[in-house]
Amino acid sequence: MDYLIIFLLVTTMYFGLNEACKKNHVVIHNELGPGIDLNIACRQFSIERTPSMFHTLKYKDPFYVIEFEDNNQLPHGEKWYCMLSHGTRPKYWYDIEVYRQGYYPRCGQLRSWIAKTDGIWFTRRYNSPPGHVLNWKIQ
Numbered sequence: 001m002d003y004l005i006i007f008l009l010v011t012t013m014y015f016g017l018n019e020a021c022k023k024n025h026v027v028i029h030n031e032l033g034p035g036i037d038l039n040i041a042c043r044q045f046s047i048e049r050t051p052s053m054f055h056t057l058k059y060k061d062p063f064y065v066i067e068f069e070d071n072n073q074l075p076h077g078e079k080w081y082c083m084l085s086h087g088t089r090p091k092y093w094y095d096i097e098v099y100r101q102g103y104y105p106r107c108g109q110l111r112s113w114i115a116k117t118d119g120i121w122f123t124r125r126y127n128s129p130p131g132h133v134l135n136w137k138i139q
Contacts, residue, residue: 021107024069025111026082027063028084028098030057031114031116036117038057039083040053040082041053043080044078047095070105071105079099079101080097082113084113092136092138094120094137112124119135120134121133
């Protein structure tokens with residue numbers, strides 16, 4: 001009987017601790033104003049790479065989401081960069097490292113970036129307000 005209890009305890013702990021890892025999310029919002037589109041060009045691993053994901057986000061459209069898992073093979077292996085821009089003359093832009101994996105892989109991470117007229121705002125938590133982190137560069 002003792003062996004059965006130990007077996008059940010070990011089995012429960014094994015399956016309970018090895019739950020599937022929730023995916024990480026980079027979320028980008030456009031709060032620039034009516035009629036102002038946010039252009040998004042993202043790439044993975046290196047800022048030197050050519051963007052492979054493009055999207056135009058209209059004002060107050062549902063946010064743009066990049067969903068992924070951390071790299072289990074390399075510490076600091078998962079990196080995402082996005083060029084956010086709007087306007088034509090002048091053009092406002094910023095190339096941001098929107099996510100960088102820590103030394104150990106993590107699950108369910110959030111990186112929320114909000115484009116506003118006064119700059120780019122950021123938060124890591126669903127329940128905390130974003131703060132202003134970057135001013136737009138002007139070209």
